[in-house]
Amino acid sequence: MLHTPALLALVSGLALGLGLIVAIGAQNAFVLRQGLRLEHVTVVVAVCAVSDLALIAAGVLGAGSALSAVPWLIPAVCFGGAAFLLGYGFLAARRALRPGSLVPDAAGARTGLAVTVATCLALTWLNPHVYLDTVVLLGSTSATFGERRWEFAAGAGVASLLWFAGLGYGARLLRPVFARPTAWRVLDGVIALVMLGLGVSLVVRGFTG
Template sequence: MTPLDILSSAGTGLGAGLALIIAIGAQNAFVLRQGLRGEHVGLVVLVCMLSDAVLIAAGIFGIGEVLRAVPAVVVVIRLAGAAFLLAYGVLAAKRALRPGTLTAGAEQGALGRKAVLATALTLTWLNPHVYLDTVLLLGTLANQHGGLRWWFGAGAVLGSVLWFSALGFGARLLRQIFARPGAWRVLDGVIAVVMVLLAVRMAFAF
């Protein structure tokens, strides 16, 4: 095991992690929304990063292989994930179709710390999609690196740290744009379309 081998595995993990995390999802949408509103951003980012680290570690420990060995479980997770994404897409569509349901203004009311924490945990741990991507897929890719699998995992965790930090704390750069209710409606419209497409893809193909 040479430093170059370690760097290569970590770099591959970083790329794989970012490729899976960056795709628009319910968790990312929530992080972005909290970043734009400036509400408990650090808490949300921390929850997402730590959760990803635990899930990636679980995949490397072999839980992903256990899931793959029981096809029926994977099917159930896949269908549950499709339902989860579809439901989130419907909620986003309702917000997009109702002017004023979400803006960056204070009139919408700030979510309390407990509510934000509960939502972040729910969108992470009760989202079946995360078990397919983070545990099963990343875990499988990591274990293909043999003795370097934990360096691959470290790279994937770094990708999570970089992405959620950029998404949550960088969102403030867009606050001026999202001061207009119309911008929120466009964002939620895009999220709704993407969620529905992902739900369909997950339901009929894996």
Template sequence: MTAQAYWAGFGLGLSLILAIGAQNAFVLRQGILRQHVLAVVLACALSDALLIAAGVAGFGRLVTALPWLSEVMRLGGAAFLLVYGALALRNALRGGDALEAASGPAPSLLQTLAICLTLTWANPHVYLDTVVLLGAVAADYDDRTSFAIGAMTASVVFFTTLGFGARLLAPVFRKAMAWRVLNASVALVMWSIAASLLLG
């Protein structure tokens, strides 16, 4: 394993997932609620690992060669984000998440994973960043395997920290107003990403 390629992959991988996005907001929310956190973290990390491996293996060239594929992903991802953002805004206006989390039934593991995987795989930015960009940069290294492992490690570290570290915010989110602010922020993030996709 080449240390230079590993740390280059780690640094680039971390920088690409550090910004708050649809997937990160969902992981944060699940961590605060302490609902299916390990499953969500594993789903995100494994999805990233598959996408990174595909990018390093050259899948990015396929996406570039088939413009219609990226167009389908762009429009489908935007539609999903608009709907998810609307649901988050509805929750912000209702403001009952804190009470519902304490007294109502939590979403099942399958429901939670379905949302998590949709947020991950229906987001065209994931393919552009993880597959195309990481794949292009990895091509500059002789040891692409070390580069890929570094990027995968960054993903595991980030999602684990976000998912399990979010519980430290639990005292803040005992108040309904904090949930209103979080859900409104999630809605804005979802809609801003959807707008950027629709506007190209």
């Protein structure tokens, strides 16, 4: 049974992890869409969760300090991430404006596993917010727990796993709503706005440092 300091660190990590991850963003929008399509859901959830675990571990090991010591790295990642998000946003906008391509079963087109994994990895690792939140913020916060920092990291990891699994597998409960093409148009419209908004914000951050 966990002692009180270890339990406190675990719960703190869980709470902060959920607080950072439970917000609509590029990664969450992608997981939601894959869950609604029932397409490679297990792989997508696994890629997101494992990536988060790796980033959390990197933060606890001090990668946040290393990122801060290389001033050109964050702007470079910002511009790369912005280019990808803007491109993905335009694709989502095009889907929203083309009703015939909205419902996967009607179009008969499914995305291949390799493309899905590559997109998921790009949305995760090319997003500077992931480094700022998961590596820098979680990493620096974990340092305040001293020898209990790994319990804190475990809590954050559990939060990530629970969230992505719930989002990916829980999305199927909304499929009756998304049986209508209009619902897919709205979803893709929202995804387009999120991606384009994030892309523009990254460009601004890249220039301002």
